[in-house]
Amino acid sequence: MRVGILSYHFPPEPAFIPGSLAEELAVRGHEVKVLTGFPDYPGGHVYPGWRQRWRHETRSERLTVRRVPRYSAGDGSVRTRMAGHLSFAGSATLTGRSFLADVDALYVHLPPANAFAAAALPRVLGRVPTVVHVQDVWAEDEPVGAENGRWAARIAAAMTRAYRAADRVAVAAPSLRGRVVAAGADPARVRVVLNWTDERIFQPARPSRAARRLVRRDERCVVMHAGTIGARQGLETAVRAAAALDHTVDLVLVGSGADERRVRGLAAELRAENVRFVERRSPPDMPDLYAAADYQLVMLRDLPELRSTLPAKLQAAFSCAAPVVASAGGDTAEVVERARAGLSCPPEDWASLADRFWLAATIPPPARTDMGRRGREAYLRDMSMSAGVDRIEQLLYEAAAGRAGVR
Numbered sequence: 001m002r003v004g005i006l007s008y009h010f011p012p013e014p015a016f017i018p019g020s021l022a023e024e025l026a027v028r029g030h031e032v033k034v035l036t037g038f039p040d041y042p043g044g045h046v047y048p049g050w051r052q053r054w055r056h057e058t059r060s061e062r063l064t065v066r067r068v069p070r071y072s073a074g075d076g077s078v079r080t081r082m083a084g085h086l087s088f089a090g091s092a093t094l095t096g097r098s099f100l101a102d103v104d105a106l107y108v109h110l111p112p113a114n115a116f117a118a119a120a121l122p123r124v125l126g127r128v129p130t131v132v133h134v135q136d137v138w139a140e141d142e143p144v145g146a147e148n149g150r151w152a153a154r155i156a157a158a159m160t161r162a163y164r165a166a167d168r169v170a171v172a173a174p175s176l177r178g179r180v181v182a183a184g185a186d187p188a189r190v191r192v193v194l195n196w197t198d199e200r201i202f203q204p205a206r207p208s209r210a211a212r213r214l215v216r217r218d219e220r221c222v223v224m225h226a227g228t229i230g231a232r233q234g235l236e237t238a239v240r241a242a243a244a245l246d247h248t249v250d251l252v253l254v255g256s257g258a259d260e261r262r263v264r265g266l267a268a269e270l271r272a273e274n275v276r277f278v279e280r281r282s283p284p285d286m287p288d289l290y291a292a293a294d295y296q297l298v299m300l301r302d303l304p305e306l307r308s309t310l311p312a313k314l315q316a317a318f319s320c321a322a323p324v325v326a327s328a329g330g331d332t333a334e335v336v337e338r339a340r341a342g343l344s345c346p347p348e349d350w351a352s353l354a355d356r357f358w359l360a361a362t363i364p365p366p367a368r369t370d371m372g373r374r375g376r377e378a379y380l381r382d383m384s385m386s387a388g389v390d391r392i393e394q395l396l397y398e399a400a401a402g403r404a405g406v407r
Contacts, residue, residue: 002031003025004100004107004128005032005033005035005036006092006096007034007035007036009037010034010039014041016197022065026060026061029062032062035100037067037070038068038072044080046072052072053069071087081113082151084113085114089119089120092121097125105131108162110162115158116155119162130166131392132166134159135195137156160184163180167189167399167402168189168395170190170395171193172310173192175308175330179308193391193392197316197319197383199319199384199385201286204320210288211288215292220249220361221360222292223293224251227254227311228256229259233259233300235253236262237299237353238251238297238327239263239266239270241350242272242354248361251274254281287320290317290322295360295368296317296324297325297327298313298328298336299327300327311332315379317375318376318379320372321372323341323371324341325357326343327348329346341375
C-alpha cells in the first residue's frame with residue numbers, strides 16, 4: 001500500500017510510536033509518507049541545527065518525511081499552544097493536499113495536539129480512507145479560566161469530528177474505546193491497539209555492579225519510579241508510603257520534572273532517609289537500573305482522564321520482565337492484575353500503597369521473578385511492536401477495502 005502518516009511530533013522528537021510505525025511499515029514493503037512539523041518538543045523551541053521552511057523533505061528507501069512550519073515559542077501558555085496547534089493544522093492542510101494525494105490510506109496519530117490537523121486534513125483529501133489512533137483525551141492541566149475552557153472545548157470538538165469521520169479508530173487503552181464511542185464513533189469501527197516500547201532498548205537484563213551500587217544500599221526491597229516527577233504522577237503519595245516503612249523498603253526516584261522540588265521537600269520534611277533521588281538517565285541506561293531494583297512503580301493520580309491511560313513506563317517494565325507496583329486506577333491497574341505481573345492499589349492513597357510496599361517486600365524473589373515473566377509474556381502477546389503494527393496494518397487494509405467497496 002501507499003500509506004500516509006500524519007503526526008504532530010516525529011523523531012528526533014520523543015515520538016516513538018509514529019516513528020517506529022513508519023519504519024516498520026516501510027520494512028514490510030509499504031510506501032510510507034510522513035507529514036509532520038519541525039522538532040521542538042519538549043522545550044517549545046526548534047532544535048539546534050534545524051530551520052523551519054516549507055520544502056523540507058528527507059527520503060530513505062520507501063519512507064519520505066515532509067516537515068511543515070508551525071508556531072514555536074516555548075512559554076507554555078494556552079495562547080502559545082493554541083497557536084502551535086492551529087498553525088500546524090493550517091500548514092499540514094495546505095501541504096497535505098498534494099503530498100498525500102496519492103496514498104491508499106492515512107494513519108493519524110492523535111494526541112490532543114494533533115486534533116485540528118486530524119479534523120481538517122481528511123476533509124481536504126476527500127475520499128482517502130483514514131485510521132485514527134487515539135492516544136489520549138483532552139484534559140485541562142491549566143488553572144480553570146474562561147480562555148482555557150474555550151480552548152478545551154475547541155480541542156474536544158475537533159477530536160470528536162476526527163473520531164466520527166474516520167474509517168477505523170484505534171485506541172491506546174481499553175477503556176478509551178467507550179469514551180470514543182460515547183463521543184460518536186461507530187462501535188464497529190473501534191479497536192484496541194496498545195502502544196509498544198522501544199524493544200531495541202527495553203529487554204530483560206542482568207544488573208551491572210555500577211547499577212547495583214547506584215540503586216541499592218543493602219538487601220532491602222527496592223521500589224523504583226523511573227520517569228517524570230510531575231502533576232500526573234502524584235509522587236507525594238509514594239514518599240508518604242515509603243516514609244511509613246523506613247526499615248523495610250527503599251524508594252528510588254529516577255528522573256526529574258516540574259514537581260521534583262516539592263517531592264524532595266516532602267521527603268526532607270518527613271525525614272524519609274529511605275527515599276533517594278537519582279538524576280535523569282538516558283533510555284539505554286534504564287534496563288540495567290530496572291534489573292538492579294526489585295519492582296518498578298507506576299503512579300497515576302486519581303483523575304478521570306487518567307483511568308483511560310497506560311503510561312509508557314508500564315510497557316517498558318513489562319518488556320524488561322520487571323514486576324510492577326501500580327498506584328493507579330482504571331486500565332493501568334486492570335492490566336497489571338490481569339497479567340498477574342505485580343501488585344496494585346487505589347491511586348492517591350498512601351496507606352494502601354504502604355501496604356503494597358510491605359507486601360512487595362515479603363514476596364520471595366522467585367515469586368517476583370514469576371511476576372516479571374508473566375508481565376513479559378503479556379507484553380509479547382498484547383503490547384509488542386509486532387502485535388501493534390500487525391493490528392494497525394490490518395486496520396489500514398480494512399479502511400482501504402471498505403472505502404473501495406463504497407465506490
